[in-house]
Amino acid sequence: MKKIRVVIAKPGLDGHDRGAKVIARALRDAGMEVIYTGLRQTPEQIVSAALQEDADVIGLSILSGAHNHVAPKLMELLKARGLDDVLVVIGGIIPDVDIPKLKALGVRGVFLPGTPMQEIIDFITANARDRIVR
Amino acid sequence: MNPPADPGVFPYTRGIHASGYEGKLWTMRQFAGFGTPEDTNQRYKALLAAGGTGLSVAFDLPTLMGRDPDHELSLGEVGKCGVNVTSLADMETLFDGIALGDISTSMTINSPAAMIFAMYLVVAEKQGVPWTSLNGTIQNDILKEFIAQKEYIFPPRPSMKLITDVFAFCADEVPRWNTISVSGYHIREAGATALQELAFTLRDGIEYVQYGIDAGLKVDDFVPRLSFFFNAHSDFFEEIAKYRAARTLWAEAMRGRFGAKDERSWKQRFHSQTAGVSLTAQQPYNNVVRTALQAMSAVLGGTNSLHTNSLDEALALPTEEAATLALRTQQIIAYESGVAEITDALGGSYYLEELTATLEDGARKYFDRIDRLGGMVAAIEAGFPQREIAESAYKFQQSVERRERTIVGVNDNTAGGEASTATLYIDEGAGERQLDKLARLKRTRNKSAVDRALDAIQDAAKTGKNTMPPILDAVRAYATVGEMCDALRHVWGEYEEVAVI
Numbered sequence: 001m002k003k004i005r006v007v008i009a010k011p012g013l014d015g016h017d018r019g020a021k022v023i024a025r026a027l028r029d030a031g032m033e034v035i036y037t038g039l040r041q042t043p044e045q046i047v048s049a050a051l052q053e054d055a056d057v058i059g060l061s062i063l064s065g066a067h068n069h070v071a072p073k074l075m076e077l078l079k080a081r082g083l084d085d086v087l088v089v090i091g092g093i094i095p096d097v098d099i100p101k102l103k104a105l106g107v108r109g110v111f112l113p114g115t116p117m118q119e120i121i122d123f124i125t126a127n128a129r130d131r132i133v134r
Numbered sequence: 135m136n137p138p139a140d141p142g143v144f145p146y147t148r149g150i151h152a153s154g155y156e157g158k159l160w161t162m163r164q165f166a167g168f169g170t171p172e173d174t175n176q177r178y179k180a181l182l183a184a185g186g187t188g189l190s191v192a193f194d195l196p197t198l199m200g201r202d203p204d205h206e207l208s209l210g211e212v213g214k215c216g217v218n219v220t221s222l223a224d225m226e227t228l229f230d231g232i233a234l235g236d237i238s239t240s241m242t243i244n245s246p247a248a249m250i251f252a253m254y255l256v257v258a259e260k261q262g263v264p265w266t267s268l269n270g271t272i273q274n275d276i277l278k279e280f281i282a283q284k285e286y287i288f289p290p291r292p293s294m295k296l297i298t299d300v301f302a303f304c305a306d307e308v309p310r311w312n313t314i315s316v317s318g319y320h321i322r323e324a325g326a327t328a329l330q331e332l333a334f335t336l337r338d339g340i341e342y343v344q345y346g347i348d349a350g351l352k353v354d355d356f357v358p359r360l361s362f363f364f365n366a367h368s369d370f371f372e373e374i375a376k377y378r379a380a381r382t383l384w385a386e387a388m389r390g391r392f393g394a395k396d397e398r399s400w401k402q403r404f405h406s407q408t409a410g411v412s413l414t415a416q417q418p419y420n421n422v423v424r425t426a427l428q429a430m431s432a433v434l435g436g437t438n439s440l441h442t443n444s445l446d447e448a449l450a451l452p453t454e455e456a457a458t459l460a461l462r463t464q465q466i467i468a469y470e471s472g473v474a475e476i477t478d479a480l481g482g483s484y485y486l487e488e489l490t491a492t493l494e495d496g497a498r499k500y501f502d503r504i505d506r507l508g509g510m511v512a513a514i515e516a517g518f519p520q521r522e523i524a525e526s527a528y529k530f531q532q533s534v535e536r537r538e539r540t541i542v543g544v545n546d547n548t549a550g551g552e553a554s555t556a557t558l559y560i561d562e563g564a565g566e567r568q569l570d571k572l573a574r575l576k577r578t579r580n581k582s583a584v585d586r587a588l589d590a591i592q593d594a595a596k597t598g599k600n601t602m603p604p605i606l607d608a609v610r611a612y613a614t615v616g617e618m619c620d621a622l623r624h625v626w627g628e629y630e631e632v633a634v635i
Contacts (some may be wrong), residue, residue: 008635013195013211015284018324018411021524022531024635038633039284040207064195065560069210095450095559113415113448114544117535 004128006057009037009046012066020061026117043073056128062092075105085129141477145385147378149436150401154477161439162464167192167217168451169564171227174217184458190240192216198285200246200619203568213564220572221614225253234258238269245287247274248296249618252609271312271361277338277510278317281519282324290511292626298349301356303602312361322365323411325527328376329493333500334519336383341510343392358398366432367409375489377435383497406432407441413448417543418555421445426463433467440464450557583611588621595625
C-alpha cells in the first residue's frame with residue numbers, strides 16, 4: 001500500500017503556524033507523506049502544490065476568518081484541474097455557522113480547536129482516496 | 135540560598151518599586167479592535183466608560199502585513215482579526231472623541247510600526263496635543279515575528295534599522311513613549327516553554343540594545359523607554375518565578391553587559407496578557423477561571439499592566455459582554471483580593487526562590503548559546519529559536535494526546551455538555567466599507583504630494599538617513615500603509631522563511 005500524501009497549507013495573511021506544524025508532524029509520525037507549503041499561500045499555489053505532489057489530501061490551517069474566501073476559490077480550482085477526488089479538510093477557528101457552508105462546498109472535515117490529533121489521523125485514513133484504483 | 139534584595143533595589147527580583155502597587159496599581163489595558171475604525175472607536179469609548187485605564191489597539195492582518203484593503207492578499211481579511219487602518223483618515227476616526235493627551239495607548243504593530251506610530255503622532259498634532267506629553271507603547275518588536283508570529287515584511291537587518299530609527303526619533307521628540315515592547319507573549323503562544331519564553335525574549339531585548347548602540351545611541355538615552363510583554367500562562371508558581379527572573383536578568387545585562395548607569399535602564403517594566411493558547415473552545419466558561427488564575431500570577435509577579443482574555447476567544451473575537459467580564463476579573467483581583475497590598479508576597483518562599491534561580495540559570499545558558507551563534511539575528515537566520523519552539527509545541531501536544539497533561543473539559547472531565555455562548559461574527563461589510571473609503575481617499579488627496587513623500591522614504595532607506603521624518607510627511611499627505619511599505623519593499627525586498635516541520 002502506498003503512503004497517503006498530504007499537503008498542509010496555510011492560506012491568507014496569518015502567520016500563526018503552530019497548529020499547521022504540529023499536525024504536519026503528527027501526520028508524518030502516523031506514516032503519511034507530508035508536504036508543508038509554508039505561509040501565505042494563495043489558493044492557486046496550494047492547488048499547484050497538490051498537483052505537483054500528487055496529493056491525496058489537502059489540509060488547510062486557517063485561524064483568521066479568511067476561510068469564506070479561501071475555500072470556495074480552492075474548491076473551484078480543484079474541480080477545474082480534475083482534482084475532485086482530493087480530500088480537503090480545514091483546521092482552525094471556524095464559526096459554527098460557517099461549517100455547513102464549507103461542507104456544502106465539498107470540504108469534508110472541519111476540525112476545531114481542541115480536536116485530538118488521532119481523530120484527524122483517523123478521519124484522513126478513512127476518507128483519503130484509494131490509491132490502488134488510480 | 136541568599137534572600138534576594140528588597141523590592142526597589144537592584145537587581146529588582148522582587149519588583150522595581152519599593153512600595154509595589156501601593157502608589158499605583160497596574161494599568162488595566164484590554165486589547166481590542168475589529169471591523170472598521172468606526173466600529174472600534176465605539177468599543178474604546180465603552181471600555182473607557184467601564185473603567186479601563188488605557189487603550190490597546192488590535193489591528194487586522196492587512197494592516198499588520200502592510201497591505202491595503204484593495205490588495206489581492208487582503209481579500210477576506212479586512213477587519214477580521216482587528217481593526218483596519220489604511221491611512222491617517224482611519225486613525226483620525228479611530229480616536230475620534232478620545233483626547234490623546236489624557237490616555238495611554240498601546241499599539242500592537244510591528245513591521246509597519248513606524249508608519250502606524252507616525253499616524254498616531256499626526257492625530258495628536260491635529261488635536262493640539264504636544265508629542266512630549268504623549269504616553270503609550272508601540273510593540274515594534276520584529277525579532278519575535280521572525281521567531282514566532284511570522285508577521286514580517288522586510289528581511290531582519292533592514293527591519294532592525296527601522297526599529298532603531300524609532301528609538302532615535304523618540305529619544306529626541308517623544309520622550310515618554312515606550313518605543314518597543316519586547317514580546318515573549320507570541321513566543322509562548324507558538325509553543326515555547328516558560329524558560330524559552332524568558333530566554334528568547336530577554337536575548338531579543340539585549341539584541342535591540344546592541345543595535346541601538348551600534349547605530350550611535352547612548353545606552354541610557356534609549357533603554358529606559360524599552361518595555362516588555364510576557365505571557366501569563368497556567369503554571370502558577372513557574373510564571374511568578376519567570377517575571378522575577380526576567381527583572382533580574384535585565385538589570386544584570388543592562389548594568390553588566392552594557393554599562394548602563396541610569397537606574398531606569400536597569401528596571402524592567404512589563405505588560406502581561408493571559409495565555410490565549412490555554413483557552414478552550416470546549417466548555418468556554420472554564421476559561422474565566424483559567425484567566426483569573428493566570429492574571430493572579432501576573433499580579434503576584436509584579437506586572438505593570440495587564441490584559442485578561444475573554445472566555446470566548448478560542449471561538450472568535452470577544453463580544454462586548456465577554457470583554458467586560460474579563461476586565462471585571464482583574465478589577466476583582468485589584469480591589470477585592472487584597473494581593474495588591476503586599477509587594478512580592480511570595481518572596482523568600484523556598485520553592486519560588488529556587489524556581490526563580492533555576493529559570494535564571496537556564497536563561498543564561500541560552501544567552502551563551504545565542505551569543506556563540508553570533509547574536510539573535512544570526513540565530514534566527516540559522517533557525518535556532520524557531521526549531522526549539524516547534525519541538526516544544528509538538529511535545530506539549532503529545533503530552534495532551536497521551537493524557538499525561540490534563541486539560542479540563544478537553545481530554546478529561548468532558549461531561550457536562552457544551553455551555554453555548556454567543557460569539558461576535560464579523561461579516562464582509564467592514565471590508566467593503568474600507569474599500570469604498572480607500573477609493574474615495576485616492577480620488578480626493580493630492581497625488582503628487584503623496585508620490586514626493588514616498589520618494590523621500592525610499593531615499594532615506596537607500597542613504598541610511600532616519601526614516602521617521604519622511605514617513606511623517608507621507609502620513610500627512612494621506613499616503614496609505616500599503617504604499618509606504620511598498621516604497622520600502624522596493625528598496626529592501628521581502629523576507630521569506632524556509633518552512634521546516
